[in-house]
Amino acid sequence: MSELRKDPIVGRWVIISTDRGKRPTDFTVQPPKENSKFCPFCYGNEDKTPPEILSYRTNGTAPNTSGWNLRVVPNKFPALQIEGGLDKVGEGIFDKMRGIGAHEVIIETSDHKATFESMSKKAIEDTFWSFRDRVMDLRKDKRFRYILIFKNHGQEAGASLEHTHSQLIALPIIPKLVSEELDGSLNHYKFKERCVYCDIIRQELSDGIRVISENRDFIAISPFAPRFPFETWILPKAHDSSFEDSQKHEFEYLSEILKETLIRIGKVLNHPPYNLVIHTSPLAEQHNEYYHWHIELMPKLTQVAGFEWGTGFYINPTTPETAAKYLKEVEI
Amino acid sequence: MSELRKDPIVGRWVIISTDRGKRPTDFTVQPPKENSKFCPFCYGNEDKTPPEILSYRTNGTAPNTSGWNLRVVPNKFPALQIEGGLDKVGEGIFDKMRGIGAHEVIIETSDHKATFESMSKKAIEDTFWSFRDRVMDLRKDKRFRYILIFKNHGQEAGASLEHTHSQLIALPIIPKLVSEELDGSLNHYKFKERCVYCDIIRQELSDGIRVISENRDFIAISPFAPRFPFETWILPKAHDSSFEDSQKHEFEYLSEILKETLIRIGKVLNHPPYNLVIHTSPLAEQHNEYYHWHIELMPKLTQVAGFEWGTGFYINPTTPETAAKYLKEVEI
Numbered sequence: 001m002s003e004l005r006k007d008p009i010v011g012r013w014v015i016i017s018t019d020r021g022k023r024p025t026d027f028t029v030q031p032p033k034e035n036s037k038f039c040p041f042c043y044g045n046e047d048k049t050p051p052e053i054l055s056y057r058t059n060g061t062a063p064n065t066s067g068w069n070l071r072v073v074p075n076k077f078p079a080l081q082i083e084g085g086l087d088k089v090g091e092g093i094f095d096k097m098r099g100i101g102a103h104e105v106i107i108e109t110s111d112h113k114a115t116f117e118s119m120s121k122k123a124i125e126d127t128f129w130s131f132r133d134r135v136m137d138l139r140k141d142k143r144f145r146y147i148l149i150f151k152n153h154g155q156e157a158g159a160s161l162e163h164t165h166s167q168l169i170a171l172p173i174i175p176k177l178v179s180e181e182l183d184g185s186l187n188h189y190k191f192k193e194r195c196v197y198c199d200i201i202r203q204e205l206s207d208g209i210r211v212i213s214e215n216r217d218f219i220a221i222s223p224f225a226p227r228f229p230f231e232t233w234i235l236p237k238a239h240d241s242s243f244e245d246s247q248k249h250e251f252e253y254l255s256e257i258l259k260e261t262l263i264r265i266g267k268v269l270n271h272p273p274y275n276l277v278i279h280t281s282p283l284a285e286q287h288n289e290y291y292h293w294h295i296e297l298m299p300k301l302t303q304v305a306g307f308e309w310g311t312g313f314y315i316n317p318t319t320p321e322t323a324a325k326y327l328k329e330v331e332i
Numbered sequence: 333m334s335e336l337r338k339d340p341i342v343g344r345w346v347i348i349s350t351d352r353g354k355r356p357t358d359f360t361v362q363p364p365k366e367n368s369k370f371c372p373f374c375y376g377n378e379d380k381t382p383p384e385i386l387s388y389r390t391n392g393t394a395p396n397t398s399g400w401n402l403r404v405v406p407n408k409f410p411a412l413q414i415e416g417g418l419d420k421v422g423e424g425i426f427d428k429m430r431g432i433g434a435h436e437v438i439i440e441t442s443d444h445k446a447t448f449e450s451m452s453k454k455a456i457e458d459t460f461w462s463f464r465d466r467v468m469d470l471r472k473d474k475r476f477r478y479i480l481i482f483k484n485h486g487q488e489a490g491a492s493l494e495h496t497h498s499q500l501i502a503l504p505i506i507p508k509l510v511s512e513e514l515d516g517s518l519n520h521y522k523f524k525e526r527c528v529y530c531d532i533i534r535q536e537l538s539d540g541i542r543v544i545s546e547n548r549d550f551i552a553i554s555p556f557a558p559r560f561p562f563e564t565w566i567l568p569k570a571h572d573s574s575f576e577d578s579q580k581h582e583f584e585y586l587s588e589i590l591k592e593t594l595i596r597i598g599k600v601l602n603h604p605p606y607n608l609v610i611h612t613s614p615l616a617e618q619h620n621e622y623y624h625w626h627i628e629l630m631p632k633l634t635q636v637a638g639f640e641w642g643t644g645f646y647i648n649p650t651t652p653e654t655a656a657k658y659l660k661e662v663e664i
Binding site: 005006007008009010011012013014015016017018079091092093094148150169171175176177178180181184185188196197199200203207223224225226227275277311312313314315316317318319320322 | 337338339340341342343344345346347348349350411423424425426480482501507508509510512513516517520528529531532535539555556557558559607609643644645646647648649650651652654
């Protein structure tokens with residue numbers, strides 16, 4: 001049974017996932033992962049995952065059999081568990097609660113070797129629809145305050161299986177990074193009566209130097225103060241506080257710009273591992289004027305990791321202007 | 333010339349270090365670093381570093397020659413530069429300033445193969461004295477607001493040279509993680525009129541389950557809500573807001589507990605790479621009742637990296653109680 005624990009100084013909640021309980025020897029230097037032939041996310045192995053929560057099928061095949069285009073299943077090794085009350089308690093000066101939440105895996109395609117670079121725009125769009133479908137379902141559960149959707153691509157970015165997939169974690173707390181963005185956005189809004197992200201989009205479109213690409217509904221930029229080299233943000237041009245409120249045409253254009261951006265990153269940086277995170281409003285304040293949902297893409301360029309991990313302070317050896325120039329000008 | 337840039341939403345400053353300017357190809361998959369024979373931190377290569385700022389020598393040898401026990405030099409590839417004004421400017425809605433600061437390297441021993449595990453307590457104590465000497469010197473410079481001292485041990489933790497060394501960065505801003513700890517501590521103090529870290533130490537000593545070891549002046553614990561497996565904090569038992577205010581006997585006992593803790597971590601986790609960071613008060617508020625300086629030690633256990641990098645949300649597969657038990661009970 002896992003727990004959510006709160007740091008008593010900075011208020012950051014962490015999941016202590018004892019179910020995944022590792023012994024110290026599990027952490028010692030491991031041989032490079034062999035490319036094992038068996039993949040629980042491929043056709044024919046549907047019984048090797050927990051029963052599916054959702055699948056997209058166009059051919060009338062039965063649940064938990066082959067024939068699907070996209071499949072959502074509970075994580076077999078969940079960091080949180082879905083059943084039970086939160087049981088918030090103190091332990092002296094410390095605060096904790098039970099590790100209640102949902103932890104799901106979105107298998108975006110049956111093609112073991114596919115990536116967002118190679119997948120069709122339609123398949124990527126379906127991935128966004130599946131995210132939305134899951135959010136619409138999970139938001140009914142009043143224990144949850146935030147739904148975190150992310151993708152780890154490549155082992156160095158934290159992917160434990162090669163077959164492309166995303167993850168969804170529904171949480172009874174709001175992650176610290178999200179709270180900070182909400183607080184910062186709200187402060188800006190109180191002062192200026194404008195969304196800070198809308199202001200950024202206006203300035204970036206006018207300056208041009210950090211714009212990687214844009215289409216009808218979205219813009220891809222290298223942010224002004226990036227933590228990591230080639231960090232990239234994708235934002236809807238029209239103000240929208242929640243990912244799941246997007247219009248159909250927005251998901252179409254989002255798929256287009258995401259695929260294109262990943263192709264650019266792949267060409268310039270030789271297909272690096274990356275983390276993709278959807279930043280959106282908490283469930284209780286889905287519709288607001290101050291927060292602007294967006295996607296953050298962080299290529300994992302191992303040479304520069306390490307320092308930030310310990311200090312919380314970032315040194316980035318690549319200006320966003322340089323990164324944007326490379327990504328914009330690469331031939332795709 | 334590098335720049336400090338502020339994220340307009342969450343207020344986080346980052347260093348954009350253009351002097352280290354990397355091209356995209358610098359980030360693509362690199363061969364494992366060869367253990368090159370040449371080491372600029374070994375005897376005889378004193379002219380391969382910038383001239384030394386400080387050295388400890390017991391034998392009357394001349395500066396920038398062999399014979400030193402410890403040597404502090406400017407970083408050859410500094411993230412910040414020491415000369416010039418801050419030149420704070422806005423760029424539309426964005427804020428930036430010149431990348432002014434000091435970036436120094438502390439070479440703790442001439443022994444290429446030494447580590448804090450193998451070094452004498454006296455040599456580790458001297459390292460702390462050198463940190464203090466540099467802080468006392470740099471605090472005179474009124475442009476600086478914070479001095480960050482840290483050690484990356486091992487390539488996976490960000491060390492670019494094998495020869496053991498620490499780093500010091502004097503900054504014209506306060507890093508976000510530090511601000512958050514200060515704010516949190518001050519809130520607790522306003523409410524309780526007690527230091528939150530003193531409260532934690534009291535509770536941990538009384539509970540016992542997260543205590544790894546203690547000596548006269550220090551305690552080593554697995555914190556209640558650790559971000560990383562085997563994350564370890566070392567705190568002075570007596571309230572003290574600044575590292576550099578420590579008494580001589582405190583540096584002696586600090587060396588003892590740090591060496592011992594790293595030996596424990598080394599035995600349990602097979603000598604992992606790690607980051608060590610000194611958390612101390614900003615220069616303008618060195619003496620206060622609410623903040624408590626301490627050391628945070630984060631073994632870098634690669635299997636669990638990745639997810640947190642992108643999401644700012646931490647899943648830790650090892651309870652601090654389990655970590656403390658292993659570290660406490662290992663035979664040293």
